[in-house]
Amino acid sequence: GENVEQHPSTLSVQEGDSAVIKCTYSDSASNYFPWYKQELGKRPQLIIDIRSNVGEKKDQRIAVTLNKTAKHFSLHITETQPEDSAVYFCAAPSGGADGLTFGKGTHLIIQP
Amino acid sequence: DAGVTQSPTHLIKTRGQQVTLRCSPISGHKSVSWYQQVLGQGPQFIFQYYEKEERGRGNFPDRFSARQFPNYSSELNVNALLLGDSALYLCASSLASTGFGTGNTIYFGEGSWLTVV
Numbered sequence: 001g002e003n004v005e006q007h008p009s010t011l012s013v014q015e016g017d018s019a020v021i022k023c024t025y026s027d028s029a030s031n032y033f034p035w036y037k038q039e040l041g042k043r044p045q046l047i048i049d050i051r052s053n054v055g056e057k058k059d060q061r062i063a064v065t066l067n068k069t070a071k072h073f074s075l076h077i078t079e080t081q082p083e084d085s086a087v088y089f090c091a092a093p094s095g096g097a098d099g100l101t102f103g104k105g106t107h108l109i110i111q112p
Numbered sequence: 113d114a115g116v117t118q119s120p121t122h123l124i125k126t127r128g129q130q131v132t133l134r135c136s137p138i139s140g141h142k143s144v145s146w147y148q149q150v151l152g153q154g155p156q157f158i159f160q161y162y163e164k165e166e167r168g169r170g171n172f173p174d175r176f177s178a179r180q181f182p183n184y185s186s187e188l189n190v191n192a193l194l195l196g197d198s199a200l201y202l203c204a205s206s207l208a209s210t211g212f213g214t215g216n217t218i219y220f221g222e223g224s225w226l227t228v229v
Contacts, residue, residue, distance in 0.1 A: 043221060043223055044202070044220050094168070099160045099218070104153060105153070
């Protein structure tokens, strides 16, 4: 099955700076990579996803890049704001019809 | 439009008891998946159902079972509860099967917080 590694586990940045979270995956056949944001006590919410036919996707201050050769994908948040503080999870399809395999999460802290 | 709805939101059970969690997918979605999220970890896949058939199963013991009804709602059952089953149980829905290669987006419900004492 798929193995997803996520780094760092905790990331603290100054408000207004950029944040980058990185994930690697093991199965070269994986073709869909979503990112979820989870605030304390809440459900994970999809913030952006990318399919393997593109290398980058942007949505306002959020972008995701994908390097299929190296089997890694990254989340980029620019001009960070206090409301960006949360735990972020990357994911990739598991083998067969097994849903998604999630990374262990990154706790993003935005310092005022 | 209603999102994914789950019930109950919180519950406390005793070791050895059984629990049933319920989920209604987004209108028009035919696939329901269940995930377990232990505090401080990412969600772990338990089951996926599509068109009332089990399409995938994660690495969970047989104490965990699920089913999907004709209206696409779903139930997750856990028997012989252990302390380690304490977690947030998330239901997710998608338009179609989220199998490998489909790239179908899944949307989570608010979850059911289960505490086993």
